[in-house]
Amino acid sequence: MTTMTARLRLGARHSIDGRHGLGAFELPAHHLLTHAVVVGMTGSGKTGLVTVMVEEALRAEIPVLVIDVKGDLPNLALAFPSFDPALMAPWVEPTAGDEDGVADEPVVLEAARQREEGLRAWEIGEDQLAELEARSTVRVLTPGSDAGEPLHLLSALERRSSRWDHDVAGARAALSAAISLVLRLTGRDGDPGKSREHALLSVLAEARLRRGESAPLDALVPEILEPPIGFIGALPVDAFVPARLRGELAADLNTLIASPSFASWRTGRELDVGAWMEKVDGKTPATIVSVAHLDDEERALVLGVVLEEVLTWVRSLPGSARLRALIVFDEVFGFIPPHPASPPTKRPLVALMKQARAYGVGCVLATQNPMDLDYRALSNAGTWVLGRLQTDADRARVVEALGEDEKKSQLGALVKKLSHRWFVVRDAKAPELCLLQPRWAMSYLRGPMTQSEIRRARAPR
Structure with missing residues (x-):
């Protein structure tokens, strides 16, 4: 099955009045090229639906990058390949007051029974579970922590990439994001278009990287104090960034280098989407x-760097009409706010919503709170999946984002009446609205995972 014909089996389709079952809800994978937005209040089942979407993408052999803010999505690592209760036992929550903190056998057996019954009701048996395990792999990256795989957030700066030999524009974009992060950590302006310190560091680092060297902060600090160049642009270095300001920048960077907590951001896997x-x-x-x-x-700060690298990778791809990859961001609230707010994540997210489809990359953004989102960017989404929204303001904002007349639209009334794990779907490529009841997730949804639990999930089962 190619991604041009792949269909993501998300659950069951029902008529908009909820009275008639219309069979399986199968979303053609290429519909996600025009992106999707999933909205629903706490308890609506939104995270479960996002988990199912990721599982279905993996079953269709579509790679996925997941941004996890709350700790729920590492549950994808708990897609056990069978119904054996022993696999679930370490992850089942014990009953209140259990003295040893380990779920007793009856509790485990009941959780395993519910999982098996839930999945079999959706025609998912051990064959399908084993196939998902055999054909996909889940890894968890934890910037600033070794609970999952550590991530070197400054790898574009401190580890020379071969991209400098064949994609200078992409390499510069990644370098710029890394330098912005460093400057923001020192309390400075990280905007590449406004910050003189950013320009100075960029020129010094690029000179080293172009020579085939790396540009670790330890090597850049002496060059900041005594630049090996005479000019930046048309101005002498001392006129552009006076020696006193360079000394302050060098001292602040040295403090950053000496910080034990900062060291964890400079180790681990390269930032290579x-x-x-x-x-x-x-x-x-x-x-x-x-x-x-x-x-x-x-x-x-961290996600700003990661998303800039995602954008750089997307722009390096050839154009495509098939869905070659999926970017999933759960709990996007606060990361793509309306004007004038502009956190480091906003620019790359807006650009991805506008441009990624041309390169075969789809985005799925999910949130509990639709009030603080830049709907000019989200209006690029072709698929909206709406769970229950409690407040009139939330419902009105969603109807507005969809470009509908609030007085005439039936969406507001529909999402107000929805029960848990029911969603209204508006697909730009489908003729009419419908209801979606998501299937049971193959992954064991045990709730947000702590750092110690993520570390434990990495151990071989």
């Missing part, structure tokens, strides 16, 4: 970048 999307031993990959352990400011 293209490599993440390649098959591993013939298996289709799902790469989860989990930032649940970081604070809000760190999340924005």
Whole structure:
């Protein structure tokens, strides 16, 4: 099956009044080229639906990059290949008051029974579970932590890429994002178009990278104090960034280098989205970048760098009319806010929503709170999946984003009445609205995973 003909079996389709079952809900994979937005309040089943979408993409051999903010999506690593209760036992929550903190056998057996009954009701048996395990692989990257695989966020700066030999524009974009992160960590402006410090560091780093060397911060600090160049642009270095300001920048970078917490951001896997999307031993990959352990400011900085690298990778691809990869961002609230707010994540997210489809890459953005989203960007989405929304303001904002007349649209009334795990779907390529009841997830949804649990999930079963 090619991704031109692949159909993502998400659950059951029902008539908009909920009275008539219309068979399986199968979303053609290429419909996601025009992106999707999933909206639903807490308890609507939104994260479960996003998990099912990722599972179906993997079954269709479509690689997925998942941005995880709350810690729920690492549950994808718990897609056990059978109904054997022993596989689930370490992950089942014990009953309240259980003294040893380990679920007793009856509790485990009941959880395993519910999982088996739930999956079999959707015609998913052990053959399908084993096939998913055999044909896909899940890895969890944890920037700033070794719970999953550590991620070297400054690899575009401190580890020379072969991209400098064949894709200078892409290499510069990745370098620019890394330098922006470094400057923001020192409390400076990281905007490449406004920051003189950014221009200085970019010129110094690129000179080293073009010579075939790496550009670690330790090597750049002495060059900041005594630049090996005379001019930046048309101005002498001392006129562009005076020696006093260069000294302050060097001192702040040295403090950053000496920080033990910063050291964890400079070790681990390279930030290479293209490599993440390649098959591993013939298996289709799902790469989860989990930032649940970081604070809000760190999340924005880290994901800004990751998304800039995603955008650079997308732009390096040839055009395609098939879905070659999927980018999934759960809980996007706060990362793509309306004007004038502009966190580091906004620019690459807006660009991906506008441009990625031409390169065969689809985006799925999900949120509980639709109020603080830039709907000018999200209006590029062709598929909207709407769960229950409690407030009038949330419902009105979604109807507005879809370009419908609030007084005439039936969407507001529909999403107000929805029950748990029911969604209204508006697909630009489908003739009419319908209801979706998502299938049971093949992964065991045990809730947000802690750092220690992510570490434990990496161990061989």
